[in-house]
Amino acid sequence: MTSRGPLATAILLxxxxxxxVPGARAASTGGADQAPRMARIPAGxxxxxxxxxxxxxxxxxxxxxxxxxxxxxxxxxxxVTNAEYLEFVxxxxxxxxxxxxxxxxxxxxLRHWEGDLHPGSRAPDASPVVxxxxxxxxxxxxxxGKRLPSVDEWEYAxxxxxxxxxxxxxxxxxxxxxxxxxxxxxxxxxxxxxSPRNIYGVxxxxxxxxxxxxxxxxxxxxxxSRGDSALERALFCGSGATGAADFENYASFMRYAFRxxxxxxFTIASLGFRGVRRDQAGSS
Amino acid sequence: MEPNAxxxxxxxxxxxxxxxxxxxxxxxxxxxxxxxxxEDAILTDAPHVPPxxxxxxxxxxxxxxxxxxxxxxLADGVTYTFWTFGGSVPGKFIRVREGDEIEFxxxxxxxxxxxxxxxxxxxxxxxxxxAASFTAPGHxxxxxxxxxxxxxxxYHCATAPVGMHIANGMYGLILVxxxxxxxxxxxxxxxxxxxFYTVGKHGDPxxxxxxxxxxxxxxxxxxxxxxxxxxxxxxxxIAASVGETVRLFVGNGGPNLVSSFHVIGEIFDRVNVEGGDxxxxxxxxxxxxxxxxxxxxxxVDVPGTFILVxxxxxxxxxxxxxxxxxxxxxxxxxxxxxxxxxxxxxPEGGAIQTIAGEAPKPPAPAANRGExxxxxxxxxxxxxxxxxxxxxxxxxxxxxxxxxxxFLNADRQRAIRAVVDGLAGEIVVNGTPFNSVMPAxxxxxxxxxxxxxxxxxxWGNAGYDITPExxxxxxxxxxx
Numbered sequence: 001m002t003s004r005g006p007l008a009t010a011i012l013l014x015x016x017x018x019x020x021v022p023g024a025r026a027a028s029t030g031g032a033d034q035a036p037r038m039a040r041i042p043a044g045x046x047x048x049x050x051x052x053x054x055x056x057x058x059x060x061x062x063x064x065x066x067x068x069x070x071x072x073x074x075x076x077x078x079x080v081t082n083a084e085y086l087e088f089v090x091x092x093x094x095x096x097x098x099x100x101x102x103x104x105x106x107x108x109x110l111r112h113w114e115g116d117l118h119p120g121s122r123a124p125d126a127s128p129v130v131x132x133x134x135x136x137x138x139x140x141x142x143x144x145g146k147r148l149p150s151v152d153e154w155e156y157a158x159x160x161x162x163x164x165x166x167x168x169x170x171x172x173x174x175x176x177x178x179x180x181x182x183x184x185x186x187x188x189x190x191x192x193x194x195s196p197r198n199i200y201g202v203x204x205x206x207x208x209x210x211x212x213x214x215x216x217x218x219x220x221x222x223x224x225s226r227g228d229s230a231l232e233r234a235l236f237c238g239s240g241a242t243g244a245a246d247f248e249n250y251a252s253f254m255r256y257a258f259r260x261x262x263x264x265x266f267t268i269a270s271l272g273f274r275g276v277r278r279d280q281a282g283s284s
Numbered sequence: 285m286e287p288n289a290x291x292x293x294x295x296x297x298x299x300x301x302x303x304x305x306x307x308x309x310x311x312x313x314x315x316x317x318x319x320x321x322x323e324d325a326i327l328t329d330a331p332h333v334p335p336x337x338x339x340x341x342x343x344x345x346x347x348x349x350x351x352x353x354x355x356x357x358l359a360d361g362v363t364y365t366f367w368t369f370g371g372s373v374p375g376k377f378i379r380v381r382e383g384d385e386i387e388f389x390x391x392x393x394x395x396x397x398x399x400x401x402x403x404x405x406x407x408x409x410x411x412x413x414x415a416a417s418f419t420a421p422g423h424x425x426x427x428x429x430x431x432x433x434x435x436x437x438x439y440h441c442a443t444a445p446v447g448m449h450i451a452n453g454m455y456g457l458i459l460v461x462x463x464x465x466x467x468x469x470x471x472x473x474x475x476x477x478x479x480f481y482t483v484g485k486h487g488d489p490x491x492x493x494x495x496x497x498x499x500x501x502x503x504x505x506x507x508x509x510x511x512x513x514x515x516x517x518x519x520x521x522i523a524a525s526v527g528e529t530v531r532l533f534v535g536n537g538g539p540n541l542v543s544s545f546h547v548i549g550e551i552f553d554r555v556n557v558e559g560g561d562x563x564x565x566x567x568x569x570x571x572x573x574x575x576x577x578x579x580x581x582x583x584v585d586v587p588g589t590f591i592l593v594x595x596x597x598x599x600x601x602x603x604x605x606x607x608x609x610x611x612x613x614x615x616x617x618x619x620x621x622x623x624x625x626x627x628x629x630x631p632e633g634g635a636i637q638t639i640a641g642e643a644p645k646p647p648a649p650a651a652n653r654g655e656x657x658x659x660x661x662x663x664x665x666x667x668x669x670x671x672x673x674x675x676x677x678x679x680x681x682x683x684x685x686x687x688x689x690x691f692l693n694a695d696r697q698r699a700i701r702a703v704v705d706g707l708a709g710e711i712v713v714n715g716t717p718f719n720s721v722m723p724a725x726x727x728x729x730x731x732x733x734x735x736x737x738x739x740x741x742x743w744g745n746a747g748y749d750i751t752p753e754x755x756x757x758x759x760x761x762x763x764x
Contacts, residue, residue: 108394108422175483179493182365182452184353184395185421210397250496253445254398261399261420261443268421269394 038074039201040279044165045069046156049252070156075149076274078192078203079211080140082113083125085132088140090117095136105133108267126191128209128272134264137212137273146275148214151259153276155252158205160198168249177251180207185270212273216259316341317463319385324348327376330510331522333472333533334379337461342383349376350391351400351419351441351454358480358506359513359604361489366511367400367441367452373511374476374537375439375456380406382434382463387426388413394422399443401425405575406437406458414442434462436559436577438535447539451481451499453511455537457577462561469581470528475516477545477572477594477605478537479504486603502540507599509592509607516592516607524584526613531581532592535559538574544595545572545580547609549588552580569595584611586620649730653737653749660738663731668739671722676743682720684713688744696736696748700758703732729755 045067089096096116100109110131114120123129132140134148141147149157161167168174195204205211262271322344326334352371358364369375380386392400399420403412407429416427441454457476482492486505498504509516516522524530536543546569555567559577564570570578584590592607593600600606615622650656665674671683678685686692691713692699701707706724710717727735729752736750 175493175496178448178496181397182353182494183397184355184365185397187395250445250448254448257444258399258420261418263420266420266423270397270421 037077038277039077040074041070041072041153041157041200041202043070043072044156046152046159046166046168048152048155049249049256068152068156070152072279073149073153074277074279075153075157075200075202076146076276077197077201078195079128079209079272079274080137081126081192082119082123082129085129085140086117086119088143092139092143095139100136102265104135104265106265106267109133109136111267112269122188124188124191126193127189128192128204130189130209130269130272131267132212132271132273133267134212134216134262136267138214141273141275144275146277148212148273149276150215151213154205154211154213155255157198157200157202160200160202162196162198165199168252174249174251177206178254181251181254185209209270209272210255210258210268212271213259216262217264317383318342319344319383322346325378325380325386327370327378328474329370329372329376330374330474330476331516331520333377333459333474336466336468336472337379337381339381342381342385344385344387345380346387346389347378348389348391349378349402350393351396352393353396353398355491357512358482358492358508359487362482362484362487363491364480364482365452365491365493367396367398367449367454369402369439369441369454369456373453373455373478374474374535375454377456377474377533378439378458379461380431380458381461382431384431384460385428386431387428388417389424389426390417390419391424392419392421396421398449400441400449400454401443402439403442404429404437404439404458406431406433406435406439406460408432411442412439418443431460434460435561436460436533436535436556436579438537438575438577440537440575447499448494448496450537450539451479451494453478453480453537455535457533457535459533467581469531471522471524471530472533473522473530474533474535475509475522475592475607476511476535476537477507477509477541477543478511479539479541479603480506480508482506499539504541505603507541507594507603507605509605513604513606518608521589521608521610523610523612526584526587526611526616529581529583530609531579533577533579534570534572535577536572536574540574541594541596541599542574543572543605544569545578546570546593546595547580547582548591548593550582550584550590550609552582554581555579584609584613586616587611587613649752650734656734656737656749657741659731660734660736663727663735664738667725667727668735676739678713680716682718684711684716684718684720686739686743686745689713692739693746696740696746696750696754697758699736700732700750700755703727703736704755704759729753729759 047067093099094101097110097113098116108131112122112131114122119125137148159166159168161170161173164170189209192204192208195208197203198205262268319342323346325345325347327347327349328334349369350371351367351369353365353367354371355363355365356372366373388402388404390400390402399418401414401418403414405412407413409429413427413429417425419425437458437460439456439458441449443449455476455478457474481495481498481504482488483495484490484492484505506513514520534545552567552570553565555564555570556562556579557564557570558573559579567580570580572578588611590609590611592609594605650659672678672686673683676686678687684691691711702722703725704727707722708720710719712718732755733750733752737748740746740748740750
């Protein structure tokens, strides 16, 4: 696995996909076969929700709110689909629904599938796979030479709209996000290929499913001045506002709240994942 | 007393009780304050309230509440994605007894997009249970607490962003009945106010998304009782019969507004202010804080429809905070008569009403005859022409003509008196008798002078120039 180069993996993955979801891709994306399966996200920085201090760093003893630097990386254009996940459980029987260890996934694992190797009507091929635990997502991505994005990587990539690399202060963009977060999860999730792509070419970061991150449960305990702050101190009621950098970024609040509610073995109807890989070209 | 001191005392008491309870298990009879048995809580949707508690001992109460995100009606033609405790707004009413131990099971429906939790104001403990009940979609959290303090408490979701979770409908009431019980009443109802912030204006149709901007500005388009416009009116009205006592458990979920709760046509005999022990009597309107409550009680003495409002009254009539209590039974005229008569009301004075406000400045007197005639014509057109006609012809058998009118031209002072005082009785104008009434018109000296000068200048009349000074002298003589 480690000897295989990223290019070879990408080609292999592309081949598997062509078999698994030929119709869906041709129909929804019109040329997705030629499109790269991963998009390069250039290096940059973003302002996390729980940054402290004034924006301009003025005021005695107040450090400037720290933007977090993010190195360049490659991110899956689409979240992992049911068809892709089916191939994975075919090759790795220990991750089939009937065999998965309870310590790695709760009782809801793949519950919307009809059987171990039959996703069925509630899990269309091209829809994102959900009801998967953090352990399962990690295992899938390891098998493909990838890993889960960190919260910083995910937030940085997801701050982009269709037209801007940083739409995190764009009221129209945020309004769209809040609207989606406010709606219940549909019984059948839409195709990943139908989602709009952001400026990096990544599709469906918003409006499709929540996505696992590598360090989902450490986002609220980020060291520096907040020290060993407890979960509830950062999240609930009045304290939810004390540490926030932007009181009006409700969409961001909701993502942090969602991640904080998770445990690694949890499986949820609206929670899927996608992979990332570090940029081989380094900083270029 | 300091709250901490109270809590501390109660905690010690609780520990003591627990010890007693333990020893009670091995002994014979349990003490009255020992927790005995276990039961499932009966939960109800508004406006209904679970039955009163008849137990005389605390027990272990199991509460199972499910969070659901549902699209429902907010107003006619308007829907909203409510986040709910139990499927509707407000959340299920929970009723326990002081000293009960509550095992709380909070489930979050698998289709929920958001994690949720519950902060019950009846809980003594950090976050009111918020951290302990933080639940991802498709999961259930369990935590327990002891109901140390009696009262009517709000519960709500406290997941970030808290305001949005509450604004979407995540609130309800939990009643902790005092150890001594509550006085028996005939009817109990559950009424909870809350406001909704929609992207569209009040009445804009369709599925309305939450407006963060309006919520932050605290400018809701909907202020409602029990989760929707009309949830307590028409067929959904609450009911009672004459002679019955009614208890309303009133809550306010907010998230922002304080309610001035009032029932039109009733006086609350008793209000447990802010849902606590303090009881006030004979209350017209009681404040219900956001995140607070009140228990109001009253006897209904006469039949009719009694309107529940937030007496911040534009909310009631323009934003939806309106409910109805229908009372049937026999009229009691000694308490309320209804309308006993309807008579025409005829106030004294002229037809022109004065409306308070900035008084218009009196115009400068007319500077010359031309200006006098011009202004007089305006007065004539506005007042006189209705009877005497625009061309001064009058109306046969009713209104005398002003065209070449001998009655006018023979005596200018008599003409002035007629305009100042009015004129009644038979007169003869140009050989034709008239027997009618001309009212006093309430005109100023200047106006009388102008209008008469105009009339005298028209239709072959004598062309006299009447001055305000002459009118003043005539008026002084007439005493009017």
